[in-house]
Amino acid sequence: MSRMFLRETVRAYRQRDPAARSDIEVLLCYPGLHAVLLHRVAHWLWRSHAFLLGRLVSHFGRMLTGIEIHPGATIGRRCIIDHGMGVVIGETAELGDDVYLYHQVTLGGTSSDHGKRHPTLGNGVIIGAGAKVLGDILIGDNARIGANAVVVAEVPANTTVVGIPARPVERGTAVRPAKPRFDPYGTPCDPCIDPLLHEIxxxxxxxxxxxxxxxxxxxxxxxxxxxxxxxxxxxxxxx
Structure with missing residues (x-):
């Protein structure tokens, strides 16, 4: 496990979480970091065809952190799992770089068939607490998924979706479009047009x-x- 990976992940926690006061605090007290570190070991074992050992490491990580990541899942760099309890990431899920997940997020499948059946997340995606992203769908770069949303269709890049089922909300204007930024819990707090209210x-x-x-x-x-x-x-x- 490279020191660069650990250093940049700790730095990402420090940058995005104002509660993180020191590197040692992140290393010792952040279950999301522990889950990702254990997943790297489990994923290496899985790719080496040591499937049972990979599952055992994954299971140990689940007991230790409350975060379940299948060893077959692919996770990019600087992935942050905030709070983390109840997060489930399926076997064929693919996460890009700088992904931010909150607690009780599910990246699940909608099919019992073998093959790709879990979501693919682009770079810079934020998924709010309790959100469910289901099926072999693509979540584009810098997309935002609001808390408790249920996503069953692809989300274009730089798009914010909320609700059940999740629908895009309009942010910014044609003259001044919204820029990608960090949205706590993936939920916009600035004035925006809710799709249901707009229809009403x-x-x-x-x-x-x-x-x-x-x-x-x-x-x-x-x-x-x-x-x-x-x-x-x-x-x-x-x-």
Missing amino acids: DTLRSEMNDLEARIARAEALRPAPAAGREASVDERVERS
Whole structure:
């Protein structure tokens, strides 16, 4: 295990977590770091066809940290698992560099078939607490997945998605598009347009417009003549 890997991972924790006061604190007290270090050992054993030993190391890491990473999963550099309890990463999951995961995140599969069945995450992806990313889908670079979102379709790069099922939210404008940045828990805290609220506002506007058109049509409708009204009343009385 290279010192460069350990040094840059500790530095990434220090940069992104204001609670990290020293390198030694990160080394001793951060279960996400321990889980990734043990996964590197388990993954090396798995690639060396020592499947049982790889699973045993993975199982030990799960008992120690509460984070379950299958030894077959591929994890890039500077991966941060914040808090970590309840994180599950499936066998064929692939994580790029600078990925940030919070607790109770699941990178799961939707098929019992062999082969690729877990998500692929690009570089700089942030996944909020409790989010579920399911199936052989691609999460593009710098994508943000909000807390408790359920993602079952691909997410383009530089896109933020929230909700169940996850839908994109509009951030920035055409003149000033949103820049990739660190969003705690993958959830935008700046003013943005929620897709469901946007649809509700659109329906409300269409309904108001329809009511106004009906009112104008009623105002332009000619009033019936008095004699015609009397004849209608007479026919009603006769019946």
